[in-house]
Amino acid sequence: MAKxxxxxxxxxxxxxxxxxxxxxxxxxxLVGEYMGWNFAVGKGGAYAALMACWFAxxxxxCVAMIDSEVTSTVAAAGGQYTQAKHIVGPxxxxxxxxxxxxxxxxLEAANAITVGFLVDTVATMSGHQGGVDQRPFIILSIMFLAxxxxxxxxxxxxxxxxxxxxxxxxVVVLFLTTAGIFGAGPLRHADLLSGQAALPYGWLGVLxxxxxxxxxxxxxxxxxxxxxEVRSPARALPFGTLAGVMTLAIAATxxxxxxxxxxxxxxxxQSGVPLFDAARLSGSYGLMVFLGIGTLFATLASxxxxxxxxxxxxxxxxxxxxxxxxxxxxxxxxxxxxRSIIFLVPIALIFALGAPLDQVVTFSILSGLLEYTFxxxxxxxxxxxxxxxxxxxxxEHPFHPLPAMVLLGLCGLAFxxxxxxxxxxxxxxxxxxxxxxxxxxxxxxxxxxxGAQFTMPWPKPRGY
Amino acid sequence: MTRYQAPVQGxxxxxxxxxxxxxxxxxxxxxxxxxxxxxxxxxxQPVTDPTWESLGQNAVMVEQWQKxxxxxxxxxxxxxxxxxxxxxxxxxxxxxxxxxxxxYAILLRFSEKEYxxxxxxxxxx
Numbered sequence: 210m211a212k213x214x215x216x217x218x219x220x221x222x223x224x225x226x227x228x229x230x231x232x233x234x235x236x237x238x239l240v241g242e243y244m245g246w247n248f249a250v251g252k253g254g255a256y257a258a259l260m261a262c263w264f265a266x267x268x269x270x271c272v273a274m275i276d277s278e279v280t281s282t283v284a285a286a287g288g289q290y291t292q293a294k295h296i297v298g299p300x301x302x303x304x305x306x307x308x309x310x311x312x313x314x315x316l317e318a319a320n321a322i323t324v325g326f327l328v329d330t331v332a333t334m335s336g337h338q339g340g341v342d343q344r345p346f347i348i349l350s351i352m353f354l355a356x357x358x359x360x361x362x363x364x365x366x367x368x369x370x371x372x373x374x375x376x377x378x379x380v381v382v383l384f385l386t387t388a389g390i391f392g393a394g395p396l397r398h399a400d401l402l403s404g405q406a407a408l409p410y411g412w413l414g415v416l417x418x419x420x421x422x423x424x425x426x427x428x429x430x431x432x433x434x435x436x437x438e439v440r441s442p443a444r445a446l447p448f449g450t451l452a453g454v455m456t457l458a459i460a461a462t463x464x465x466x467x468x469x470x471x472x473x474x475x476x477x478x479q480s481g482v483p484l485f486d487a488a489r490l491s492g493s494y495g496l497m498v499f500l501g502i503g504t505l506f507a508t509l510a511s512x513x514x515x516x517x518x519x520x521x522x523x524x525x526x527x528x529x530x531x532x533x534x535x536x537x538x539x540x541x542x543x544x545x546x547x548r549s550i551i552f553l554v555p556i557a558l559i560f561a562l563g564a565p566l567d568q569v570v571t572f573s574i575l576s577g578l579l580e581y582t583f584x585x586x587x588x589x590x591x592x593x594x595x596x597x598x599x600x601x602x603x604x605e606h607p608f609h610p611l612p613a614m615v616l617l618g619l620c621g622l623a624f625x626x627x628x629x630x631x632x633x634x635x636x637x638x639x640x641x642x643x644x645x646x647x648x649x650x651x652x653x654x655x656x657x658x659x660g661a662q663f664t665m666p667w668p669k670p671r672g673y
Numbered sequence: 674m675t676r677y678q679a680p681v682q683g684x685x686x687x688x689x690x691x692x693x694x695x696x697x698x699x700x701x702x703x704x705x706x707x708x709x710x711x712x713x714x715x716x717x718q719p720v721t722d723p724t725w726e727s728l729g730q731n732a733v734m735v736e737q738w739q740k741x742x743x744x745x746x747x748x749x750x751x752x753x754x755x756x757x758x759x760x761x762x763x764x765x766x767x768x769x770x771x772x773x774x775x776x777y778a779i780l781l782r783f784s785e786k787e788y789x790x791x792x793x794x795x796x797x798x
Contacts, residue, residue, distance in 0.1 A: 251715070251757075252757060297781070297784050297788065298781075298783075298784025298785055298786075298787050298788030298791070299784060299787040299788065299791065300780055300783045300784040300787055301780050301781070301784040302784075304780060311698070311702075397733045397737075400731055400732075400733035400734065401733060401734060401737070403731065404729065404731075405729055406729075406734075409756075410756075410757070410759065413759055414759075417757065417759060471737065472737060472741070473730065473734045473737055473738060473753075475749075475752055475753045475755070476737075476738070476741060476749075476752060479752060479755075486741065489740075489741075490737060490740050490741070530679065530682075532690070532691070532694070533682065533686075533687030533688075533690055533691055534682070534687070535684075535687055552691075556695075556698070556699075559699065559703060560702075560703065563703065563706070563707065564703065564706050565706075568706055572702060582777070586777075586781070624769070624773060625766075628761070628766065628769050629757070629759050629761070630715065630757045630758075630759065632761075632765065632769065633705060634705075635769065636769070636772065637701050637702060637705050638701070638702070639772050639773060639776055640701055641697060641698065641701030641702060642776060643776055643779065644697055644701070645694070645697050645698075646776075646779060646780060646783070648693065648694075648697070650783045650787075653690065654787065655679065655680065656679050656680060656681075656682050657679055658677065658678075658679045659676075659677045659790045659791050659793075659794040659795075660676070660677075660791060660794030660795035662791055663791055663792070663795040669792065669796040670792060673789065673792045673793075673796075
C-alpha cells in the first residue's frame, strides 16, 4: 500500500519546450489535412468546404485565445479537465475529461483505420489481387504507439516533432509542385468547380460542411494536456498553440487548393486518403511516394499525440478519484501514466476495427464540439470569479467576451451542421453523456474528497 | 464545516465502476453503429445506363475519373449520384436543441451544487 501511494505521488517530468507543444498540437491535427476534412466536400461541395475551413479557423482562433489564457494560469495535467474542475465544478470536469478521452481515442481509431486503408491502397496499386487484410496493420500501429507512449513522453514527442515536420513538408512540396508556380501545373479548378459542382447543395450545404470543417483543426487544444510536463507553461503553451493554429490554417488552405483542383468533388468528398490521391493525379511517381509516406507519418504522429492526450486526461481523473484511483499511477521508471495508456488501447481497437471512418470521425468531432461549447462558459465564469486583478495570468486574451460569444455562436452552427446528415450520432452521443453524468453525480462522486480537488494557489472565488 | 471523508473504494468496486463506464460508452456509441441504426444519410440515386454526360461530368472531370481508375460512367455512377438528404422536421430540430440545452443545464446546475461544497471546504465558511 505504501509502495502504491509512493508511485502515485511521483510527478510527471518537466522536459518539454515550445517546439514540443507545437509538435503535439500540429502533430495531432495535421492528419486532418491528410484525411477526414474532405468529407466536408461531400456534405456541401468544394467551395462549401473552403468556407467551412475558414469559419472553423475563426472558431479555433477563439478556442486558442480562450484556452491560452486559462491554461497559462491552470498549468496542470488534464488540460481543460483541470480547468473545469477549478472554475465550473466537478461534474463539468468529469464530462470535459470524457470529451477529451473520447475525442482523442476516436481520432486515434480514425488514424489507425487510415493506416490500414493506405496499406490496402498501396497493395492494390502494386498489383496485389483483392487487396490486403487491413486489421493487422490497424492493431500493429495502435500497439506500437501505445508502447512508445508507455516508454516516455520526451521520446514520444521528439518522435512526433520529426514525423510531423516531414508530413508538413510533404503538403508544402505537393503544393509547390502542382500549383503552377514553376510552369504549367495539373490543377483544373475552373473545370472541376463549374456548374452544379460549385455549390451542389446550395447554401444549406455550406452550413452542413461546417461539421467536417472542424476536422482541419480538431485536437489543437490538446497542447494543454502537456501543461504539467512543460518547462515554462505561461510562455510555451500560448506560443505553441497559436503557432499551431496558424500552421494548420496555412496547411488547410494549401490542401484544399490542390485537392479541389485535381479531383471531381463527388470523389473528393468520399476519398479515404485525399492528399495521396492528389499526388497520384499529379503524374509524379516521386510525389506519390512522398505523400504516401506523409500520410503514414501524419496518421502515426496524430495517433501518437492522441494516446498521449487521452491517457493524461484519464490519468488526471483517476488521480482525483473521478475514476478508480488505480488509473492515477505514474510508472516508477518511465514516469508516464502507464495504466491509463494500456487501458485505452482496447477501446481504440474496438472502434478502429468495427466502425466506418466517417462515423468514427463524427464521434471525435462531436466530443470536440461539446468541449468547445464548454470553453466560452468556462472563460466567462473564470473572469467573473477571478477578475484580472485577482490572479496573474501568463496570457490575457483581448476583446473579452467577444471571442466567447463568437465561439458559442459557431458551436451552435456546428451542432446544426452535424444534425444535417448525422442526427442519430448526435443523439447517441448526448444520451451517453447525460446517462454518464447522472451516474457520476449520484454514485461516483461519493469517492471524491471535496476540498482536496481545488489545488490552485488562488484566492476564494468571488460570489462564494 | 465538517470535512467530508470520502470512503475508500475496494478493488472489486473499482473494477465494477470501470465495467459500467465501458458498457455505457460502448453501448451508446458502438451498438447503434453495429446494429446499423446510425450512419450518414447519404444515399445513391440509381441511374439506368448512365453516361458521363447524363451524370453531369465535363471532359476534364471525365479525364480525372479515368485517372482515378473509373474507366466508364457506370463504375462511377454510384459515387457521383450519392446525395445527403437534408430535409428535416422542425420538431426534430427543436428536440435536438432541447436535448443539448438541457444537457448543459443539468451539467451547470449539478456542477454548481458540487462546486459550492468544494469551495466551502477549501476556504472554510
